[in-house]
Structure formats: structure tokens, C-alpha cells
Amino acid sequence: MDWKLELVIVPVSDVDRAKKFYTEQLGFAEDVDHRVGDSFRVVQLTPPGSACSISIGIGLTAAAPGSYQGTHLVVNDIEAAHAELVGRGVEVSEPFHFGPQGKQPGVSPGRGDFETFLSFEDPDGNGWTVQEVGRTSS
Structure with missing residues (x-):
């Protein structure tokens, strides 16, 4: 099922x-x-x-506005996603990377899938995470 x-x-x-x-x-x-x-x-x-x-x-939920955090969107190019969001006027974090040393600023060129992120909030403060998965080589 x-x-x-x-x-x-x-x-x-x-x-x-x-x-x-x-x-x-x-x-x-x-x-x-x-x-x-x-x-x-x-x-x-x-x-x-x-x-x-x-x-x-x-009338959809009793949850408080702004209480949702960490809902994920997935993209295959974090730099392009960042540029698009900035171009649309979204206040977005710089990309960050999770690796053996934990959270690191910037994007590591040798990164693997599921390691690079950025984040933003909607007008109420609901927090979104954008994660890079399936990056295509250029």
C-alpha cells in the first residue's frame, strides 16, 4: 500500500x-x-x-500562526534556488552545509546529497528549509 x-x-x-x-x-x-x-x-x-x-x-487548524518549523522543500541546485528566492524578494539565509564537522557556512564544492540547505520564514514566522538533493553536475 x-x-x-x-x-x-x-x-x-x-x-x-x-x-x-x-x-x-x-x-x-x-x-x-x-x-x-x-x-x-x-x-x-x-x-x-x-x-x-x-x-x-x-477554520483549518488550532495551531498558532508561525508555529510550524522545518518544513522541507527539495531542489537539485541550492545556488539557483537561493538566487531565485532573493530575486523574488524573499529574506533567505545563505546556503549552509552539514558535514562531519556539523553546520558550516557556505557550500562545499565536494558536497554530497542531503548536506546543503538554506532557510526562510513566511510572514508569520513559519520556518521553511530548502535542501539540495540530486545535484546535477555542470
């Missing part, structure tokens, strides 16, 4: 502000924006190339 993760609910305080951040700054596709009165709204957003989406909204 396959168990596929398809949706993660991200708690936010201002749905329109968060929607703008995720679509305009991160480039997520808007799949759904549905509301029922003032007490329920669901906005489903999908990162480019992802089979898993996020939902933000009203």
Missing part, C-alpha cells in the same frame, strides 16, 4: 498576506481559494514540481 503525503496545513494569521507571499514570492500555484461565510476559508497552494500541497486559511 502506498501512503502519499498530499497536503500540509500551515497556520497563518492573515490569509491574503500569506497567499500573496506563497504565490508571488515563492511561485506556488494557487489550486483552490474557497470560502464558506466568515468562519471557513481554504486556500490550497502547490510548489512548482511538487506532488504535495499546502493549505492556509480560516
Whole structure:
């Protein structure tokens, strides 16, 4: 049996502000924006190339806005991802590397998969991690 993760609910305080951040700054596709009165709204957003989406909204979760930390996005080129996020106006960390000596600033040229990261937060402080996996050689 396959168990596929398809949706993660991200708690936010201002749905329109968060929607703008995720679509305009991160480039997520808007799949759904549905509301029922003032007490329920669901906005489903999908990162480019992802089979898993996020939902933000009203009446979806009791979790506090900004309480989610470490949700991962995976890319095959951390430098390109960093440049794209900076170009879109996202406040993003410089890439960092995990290796035998622990967390190190910068990107090691001889790095292996799963070792290089960057991070950013949405407007509520939900923390995201971008991890490099499957780097293609240039």
C-alpha cells in the first residue's frame, strides 16, 4: 500500500498576506481559494514540481500562526534556488552545509546529497528549509 503525503496545513494569521507571499514570492500555484461565510476559508497552494500541497486559511487548524518549523522543500541546485528566492524578494539565509564537522557556512564544492540547505520564514514566522538533493553536475 502506498501512503502519499498530499497536503500540509500551515497556520497563518492573515490569509491574503500569506497567499500573496506563497504565490508571488515563492511561485506556488494557487489550486483552490474557497470560502464558506466568515468562519471557513481554504486556500490550497502547490510548489512548482511538487506532488504535495499546502493549505492556509480560516477554520483549518488550532495551531498558532508561525508555529510550524522545518518544513522541507527539495531542489537539485541550492545556488539557483537561493538566487531565485532573493530575486523574488524573499529574506533567505545563505546556503549552509552539514558535514562531519556539523553546520558550516557556505557550500562545499565536494558536497554530497542531503548536506546543503538554506532557510526562510513566511510572514508569520513559519520556518521553511530548502535542501539540495540530486545535484546535477555542470
